[in-house]
Amino acid sequence: MSSAPGNEEVETIVCDIVAEALACDRAIVRADSNLMADLGAESLDFLDLVFKLEHEFHIQITRGEMERAARGDMSEEEFAPGGFISEAGLERLRQLMPEATARIKPGLRPGQVLSLFSVQTFVNLVHAKMASASTAA
Numbered sequence: 696m697s698s699a700p701g702n703e704e705v706e707t708i709v710c711d712i713v714a715e716a717l718a719c720d721r722a723i724v725r726a727d728s729n730l731m732a733d734l735g736a737e738s739l740d741f742l743d744l745v746f747k748l749e750h751e752f753h754i755q756i757t758r759g760e761m762e763r764a765a766r767g768d769m770s771e772e773e774f775a776p777g778g779f780i781s782e783a784g785l786e787r788l789r790q791l792m793p794e795a796t797a798r799i800k801p802g803l804r805p806g807q808v809l810s811l812f813s814v815q816t817f818v819n820l821v822h823a824k825m826a827s828a829s830t831a832a
Contacts, residue, residue, distance in 0.1 A: 699825055705752075709818045712747045716740060726815040727794065738809060748817060754824035765791060765808055775805045792816055 700708065706726055714721040717734050730736035736744075745756045766774045767787050774784040780803045788799045788808070795811040 699829065702822070705821050705825075706814075706818050708751060709748065709821060710814055712751060713744065713814050713817070716743045716747055724814060726813070726818060728814050729795075729798075729810075730812045730814065730816075731810045736812075741809060741812070744817065748821060752821050752825060754821065754828060756820065756824065762805070762808070778804055780805060780808075792819075794819075 710724045710726070711721060713719075713728075713730070713734065714724045717724075717730075717736055717740055719734055724734065728734055730740070730744075748754070749756055765788055766784070769781075769784060769787070774781060774787075779801075780788070782801070785799050785801065785803065788803075788811070789796050792799070792811055794813050794815040798811055
């Protein structure tokens with residue numbers, strides 16, 4: 696890509712990549728589609744999606760980055776004492792993933808965070824990565 700794509704273009708490309716990676720009809724893939732609940736993604740599909748997004752947008756999404764972003768500066772014990780995400784951790788997730796606010800509820804376990812991801816989550820991630828890459832350049 697010679698120039699940075701705009702917001703709508705990023706959304707369209709991410710939707711196309713999701714449809715391809717999950718082998719589903721592009722017509723059903725929307726920004727608000729939940730990857731697991733609506734589109735049937737499994738945890739391994741996320742690796743393929745990340746690889747395709749990295750290749751398409753020339754960005755790097757490191758392994759564990761999503762979890763670290765979700766925790767922020769909280770320790771694992773502060774984020775999920777006793778195996779459940781704390782209220783502070785839930786609030787952090789709501790800030791990072793406003794598109795998933797309705798599904799971010801007490802009783803959520805760290806292993807369930809992937810189930811919150813929508814196409815919009817990846818659109819937001821691509822935008823953030825491209826913005827940080829342009830400020831670093």
